Amino acid sequence: MTEQQAQKSIVVLVSGNGSNLQAIIEDISQLKINAKISAVIANQKTAYGLTRAENAGIPAIFIDHKSFASREEYDAKMVQCINEFTPDLIVLAGFMRILTPDFVEHYLGRMLNIHPSLLPKYKGLNTHKRAIDAEDKEHGASVHFVTPELDGGPVVLQSKVPVFEQQDAQELADRVQQQERQMYPLVIKWFCEDRLKMINNKAVLDNQILAEEGYAIE
Numbered sequence: 255m256t257e258q259q260a261q262k263s264i265v266v267l268v269s270g271n272g273s274n275l276q277a278i279i280e281d282i283s284q285l286k287i288n289a290k291i292s293a294v295i296a297n298q299k300t301a302y303g304l305t306r307a308e309n310a311g312i313p314a315i316f317i318d319h320k321s322f323a324s325r326e327e328y329d330a331k332m333v334q335c336i337n338e339f340t341p342d343l344i345v346l347a348g349f350m351r352i353l354t355p356d357f358v359e360h361y362l363g364r365m366l367n368i369h370p371s372l373l374p375k376y377k378g379l380n381t382h383k384r385a386i387d388a389e390d391k392e393h394g395a396s397v398h399f400v401t402p403e404l405d406g407g408p409v410v411l412q413s414k415v416p417v418f419e420q421q422d423a424q425e426l427a428d429r430v431q432q433q434e435r436q437m438y439p440l441v442i443k444w445f446c447e448d449r450l451k452m453i454n455n456k457a458v459l460d461n462q463i464l465a466e467e468g469y470a471i472e
């Protein structure tokens with residue numbers, strides 16, 4: 255008899271549009287991912303991700319970082335709020351804040367991020383413009399576990415797009431984001447099926463330690 259997998263609880267953190275959040279909502283509603291988004295939390299009141307959550311009947315919470323004196327106090331409030339939903343997984347989906355080490359340690363091994371570059375290239379901001387300025391032939395996005403090193407945790411999956419001549423940063427961003435919306439739900443599915451773990455600072459899928467660039471499809 256196969257054991258029924260328990261449904262995972264996910265809390266998603268956003269700062270903006272929430273197109274990655276939408277892709278996850280859709281895959282859950284189509285039963286591709288056995289999980290429930292218990293809450294969406296934003297640090298920006300106008301984040302469209304909050305509206306997307308409300309439209310899907312998910313609790314949408316705004317916690318204003320400007321009303322806290324320090325990053326530590328804000329992150330402590332976030333932990334308190336997140337933990338009320340007893341999540342198995344924290345998903346950063348365009349959450350544009352640097353996290354304190356305490357916050358990261360609290361969710362180590364159960365927090366994922368999507369970053370718009372082929373890590374370890376272009377950590378931080380303005381990744382699309384930096385790839386164009388460097389005349390890179392390819393660019394893309396990475397899903398990784400979050401560790402205290404900014405954008406430095408073990409990569410689970412990367413998706414590449416070619417960089418065309420004359421392409422501007424917005425066009426490139428749009429093409430990278432199309433890929434993001436495919437890859438992030440897939441990685442979340444793996445986590446929710448207990449196939450993906452972080453062990454000794456490495457991403458492990460189906461008991462195999464993944465290479466630095468993550469799972470290789472080829």
Ligand code: GAR
Nearest residue numbers: 270271272273274347348368369370
């Ligand atoms: C995505 O492109 C994601 O890779 C990026 O923010 C965008 C959010 O889009 N994240 C970062 O830059 C994190 N460092 P979305 O709100 O439409 O999902």
